[in-house]
Amino acid sequence: MRHFAFLFVMISTSLCINAQTSQQQKNMIAFAKLYGYVKYFHPSDEAAALDWDRFAIYGAGKVLHAKSDAELSSTLQNLFRPFAPSVQIGKNPVFKKSLIIPADKNYYKPAFWFHTGVGFSDNPIYSSVRLNRPQTAKKGRPSGFAPFTQAIEALALRGKEIKMSGRMKVDVSESGTGHFWLRVDRADNKMGFFYNMDDKPAIKNEWQSYEFTGKVDSDAQQIYFGGFLQGEGTIWADDVKLFERDKEGDAWRPVDIKNGGFETAGQSSHAEGWFTGPVEGYKYAVNPSDNNKILEITNDNSAAQPDPSSVTITTAVDYKASPKPGEVITAALGPNIEAVVPIVLYCTTEHTFPAGNAGNLAMLKKEMDAFFNENRNATSLALRLGDVVIAWNIFKHFFPYWNNASQSSDAILEKAVAKSFTDPTPLAFKETLLQMTEPLNDGHVWVGLNNDASNAYTLPIQFDWVENKVIVDKVFDKNAGDVQPGDIVDKIDGQSAAAVYKDKMSLISGSPQWKSYRAMSNFAAGSQNSPVKLTLLRGDKTIELPLNRDLPVGQYGTAVNNLRKKSGKVTDGIYYLDLNTLSKDTIDSWIHDLAGAKGIICDLRGYPNSNHNLINHLLKTGEDTKWMFVAKTAHPDQQKIEFKDFGWNMQPQQPAIKGKVIFITDGRAISYAESYMGFVKDFKLATIIGQPTAGTNGNVNPFTLPGGYTISWTGMLVKNHDGSAHHIKGIIPDIPLQRTLKGVAEGRDEFYEKAVQLIQAE
Structure with a gap:
C-alpha cells in the first residue's frame, strides 16, 4: 500500500507541473524579469562569471514550486543572493545604499555594464563590457x-x-x-x-x-x-x-x-x-x-588560458548617460513583488563591492550543474522555461524594433511561458519558440534545432502565391510526375493549400512579403522520402499526384538558381545581370561594355553574390550617409539609448554606366540585398520594378539555447538614407508589378518582360 501512495504522489507532482497554475505563471514572469535585470545590468564579479544558461534552467525549476508571493520572494532572494547580495526583493523592499558603498571610497572606481547592441557572438559590431573590470579574451577557444x-x-x-x-x-x-x-x-x-x-x-x-x-x-x-x-x-x-x-x-x-x-x-x-x-x-x-x-x-586547457596581452580594462565609454555610483533601479516583477537592483557598484582592481559568499556561490554552482545534467533537453519543463527566460530577455532589452512588433514584450513572455508547460517534445517546443518570435516581425528570425530532420526535405517544385492561390511556379526534376507550371495547388495531403500557406506564415517572423516567400519556400517540406499528395487544378481537370520528398532543403536554393536566366547580352545594347549569381570579378571584366550599353537589367530577386561594386559605377557623387545604428546603453528596458552609426561611404568609379538601368526586385530580397537596393532607391540610380523587398536589414546577432536551439535576429536599427523607416516596409518599387496565373502557366517572366519594354521604349 505504501508503494501505491508513493506512486500517486509522483504522478500528481508531474501532472501539477505540466498543468500550469496561475501562481506558477506569476512565479515564472517574476523570475524572467529579475533574471534579465541582474544578468545584463548588475555588474558584480560573481554575476559576470555565472553560467547564466544553467542558472535559467535551475532557477525556473526552483521558482515553480513557490506556492505564494511571499514564498516566491524568499525563493528569488535565495537564488540571487550568492552572486548579487545587494539586490533586494519583496513586496516593498527597503534598500540601504550602505550595502553598496564601501567605508573608504578613495580606493574604489565605479563599475557598470555598457552594451553596444549586446555582445555574445563573434560579431565585433556588438559588445558588452563592464567599466573598470578586466575583459580577458581567450585564445584557442574550442570550436565546440x-x-x-x-x-x-x-x-x-x-x-x-x-x-x-x-x-x-x-x-x-x-x-x-x-x-x-x-x-x-x-x-x-x-x-x-x-x-x-x-x-x-x-x-x-x-x-x-x-x-x-x-x-x-x-x-x-x-x-x-x-x-x-x-x-x-x-x-x-x-x-x-x-x-x-x-x-x-x-x-x-x-x-x-x-x-x-x-x-x-x-x-x-x-x-x-x-x-x-x-x-x-x-x-x-x-x-x-x-x-x-x-x-x-x-x-586544450593550456590553449584556452587567458592571453595576458589580451586583457583589457575599459575605463571610459562614449555614452553621455553613464549611470552614477549608487544608482539603482526599482522594477516591478509582479503585482505584489518588486526588486531593487544596483546597476553601478564600486570596485577595486581585485573585486566588486560587496563580495558574495564564496561558499554559497560554490554550492549554487554545484547544484546548478547537477540539475542541468538531469535536465539537458527540452523534454524537461525546467529547460523549456529556462530557454524562454534567456531568449525573452535578449529581445526585451536589446531588440531594436519593438515599435514594429505586433505584441508587447510582456504579452510575448506570458504566452511563451504558458505554452511551454504543455510541449510534449523538443520539436513542439521549437514551435513555441517560433510562436514567441513571430510577433517581433523580424525577417532575420530563424529558429533551429540540432538534428531536426522534420522539415529537411521537400519536393523538386518551386511554389508561389499568385492571385491569392498556391501555384506551381517551376519544376526542377522531369521525374516529378504530371505537374506543370501554372497548376493551381488545391490541396496538400487533403488540407486546403491556402490554409496550409496561412498556417506556415503564422510561424514566420517578418513582413507580409517575406513571410509569403518563406511560406512558399517550405510549403511542401517534411521528412526524408515521406509521401505527399498534391491535388492540382489544371483548367477543368483535377489531378491527384502522389510524390515523395527527396530534395534536401539545403539544395532547394541551388535548384532555383539553376533555372534562372543566364547573365549576359540578351539583345543588341541590352545586358541582363543576375545579381544573385554573377560575381564581382565578372562585373569588373564586363564593366566597359556595360558602361556603353543602351540598357541594363539588374535582377535582385534574391541575395547578391558580393557584387555591390556595381553601385560605384552608377553613383554620380560620393556619399557618407549613416543609415545603420547600433544601440548603446547602460540601462535596462531600452532606456537612455544612444546610437553608434555606420554607413558604406560609397564613391563613384569609372567608367560610369550611362544607359537606362532597371532593377527587378521582390520580397525575396533581404538584408544585404536591401542595402544594395537602398542605394539604388535613395540615390535614384535606376528604375525599380517588381514588388517590395523583405523589409529586414542589419547584421544578425544569433545566440544558442540549451537543448540544441539556435535563434537569429536583427541586432541593429536600419533606416533609409533620408532617415525614414525601412523596417517591414522594405524598398518600394517605382513601378509595382504582380505576377499572373496566365503568365506563370505560359512560362513567362513578366517582370523581365516589363524591364525590356521600359528600356526599348527609350
Whole structure:
C-alpha cells in the first residue's frame, strides 16, 4: 500500500507541473524579469562569471514550486543572493545604499555594464563590457566539436540492419556532452539513417555502454561512424563495434572495423585507423586504462588560458548617460513583488563591492550543474522555461524594433511561458519558440534545432502565391510526375493549400512579403522520402499526384538558381545581370561594355553574390550617409539609448554606366540585398520594378539555447538614407508589378518582360 501512495504522489507532482497554475505563471514572469535585470545590468564579479544558461534552467525549476508571493520572494532572494547580495526583493523592499558603498571610497572606481547592441557572438559590431573590470579574451577557444571518425564501404550491407555499440565515460562538469554516432550515405549525396545520441548524450563520469540500430538503404554507398566531444570537457571511448543482420530476429554478426578498441596508436599517439583531428582547441590521445587502452579527447586547457596581452580594462565609454555610483533601479516583477537592483557598484582592481559568499556561490554552482545534467533537453519543463527566460530577455532589452512588433514584450513572455508547460517534445517546443518570435516581425528570425530532420526535405517544385492561390511556379526534376507550371495547388495531403500557406506564415517572423516567400519556400517540406499528395487544378481537370520528398532543403536554393536566366547580352545594347549569381570579378571584366550599353537589367530577386561594386559605377557623387545604428546603453528596458552609426561611404568609379538601368526586385530580397537596393532607391540610380523587398536589414546577432536551439535576429536599427523607416516596409518599387496565373502557366517572366519594354521604349 505504501508503494501505491508513493506512486500517486509522483504522478500528481508531474501532472501539477505540466498543468500550469496561475501562481506558477506569476512565479515564472517574476523570475524572467529579475533574471534579465541582474544578468545584463548588475555588474558584480560573481554575476559576470555565472553560467547564466544553467542558472535559467535551475532557477525556473526552483521558482515553480513557490506556492505564494511571499514564498516566491524568499525563493528569488535565495537564488540571487550568492552572486548579487545587494539586490533586494519583496513586496516593498527597503534598500540601504550602505550595502553598496564601501567605508573608504578613495580606493574604489565605479563599475557598470555598457552594451553596444549586446555582445555574445563573434560579431565585433556588438559588445558588452563592464567599466573598470578586466575583459580577458581567450585564445584557442574550442570550436565546440571534436570528432573521431571511421568509414567503411556499404555495398555488402545494403538492405540489412546495422548496430553500433561502444563504451564511454565523460567529465563535462563545466559544459559539454559525449556522443557516439553513425550515418549511412546514399547515392546522389542523399543521407540515409543517421543518429548521434543528441537526444540522450553521455553525461556521466562513469563507464557506460551505448548501442543503437538502423537500416542500411538499398543504394547506400558509405557508412560513417565514430563519436565526438561536444563543447568543453573530456570524453573517454572504448570498445567501438559494428554488427549486421539480415532482419529482425536474426543473430547479430560482427562487421570488421579498424582498431575498435584503440589498442594501436599511430603518429602523435592518435588512434590508428581513425580520423582524429587535429581540431583547434582540442587534444587527442590514446592512453592506458586498466589492462587496455582508450581514446581520450579533451579541450586544450593550456590553449584556452587567458592571453595576458589580451586583457583589457575599459575605463571610459562614449555614452553621455553613464549611470552614477549608487544608482539603482526599482522594477516591478509582479503585482505584489518588486526588486531593487544596483546597476553601478564600486570596485577595486581585485573585486566588486560587496563580495558574495564564496561558499554559497560554490554550492549554487554545484547544484546548478547537477540539475542541468538531469535536465539537458527540452523534454524537461525546467529547460523549456529556462530557454524562454534567456531568449525573452535578449529581445526585451536589446531588440531594436519593438515599435514594429505586433505584441508587447510582456504579452510575448506570458504566452511563451504558458505554452511551454504543455510541449510534449523538443520539436513542439521549437514551435513555441517560433510562436514567441513571430510577433517581433523580424525577417532575420530563424529558429533551429540540432538534428531536426522534420522539415529537411521537400519536393523538386518551386511554389508561389499568385492571385491569392498556391501555384506551381517551376519544376526542377522531369521525374516529378504530371505537374506543370501554372497548376493551381488545391490541396496538400487533403488540407486546403491556402490554409496550409496561412498556417506556415503564422510561424514566420517578418513582413507580409517575406513571410509569403518563406511560406512558399517550405510549403511542401517534411521528412526524408515521406509521401505527399498534391491535388492540382489544371483548367477543368483535377489531378491527384502522389510524390515523395527527396530534395534536401539545403539544395532547394541551388535548384532555383539553376533555372534562372543566364547573365549576359540578351539583345543588341541590352545586358541582363543576375545579381544573385554573377560575381564581382565578372562585373569588373564586363564593366566597359556595360558602361556603353543602351540598357541594363539588374535582377535582385534574391541575395547578391558580393557584387555591390556595381553601385560605384552608377553613383554620380560620393556619399557618407549613416543609415545603420547600433544601440548603446547602460540601462535596462531600452532606456537612455544612444546610437553608434555606420554607413558604406560609397564613391563613384569609372567608367560610369550611362544607359537606362532597371532593377527587378521582390520580397525575396533581404538584408544585404536591401542595402544594395537602398542605394539604388535613395540615390535614384535606376528604375525599380517588381514588388517590395523583405523589409529586414542589419547584421544578425544569433545566440544558442540549451537543448540544441539556435535563434537569429536583427541586432541593429536600419533606416533609409533620408532617415525614414525601412523596417517591414522594405524598398518600394517605382513601378509595382504582380505576377499572373496566365503568365506563370505560359512560362513567362513578366517582370523581365516589363524591364525590356521600359528600356526599348527609350
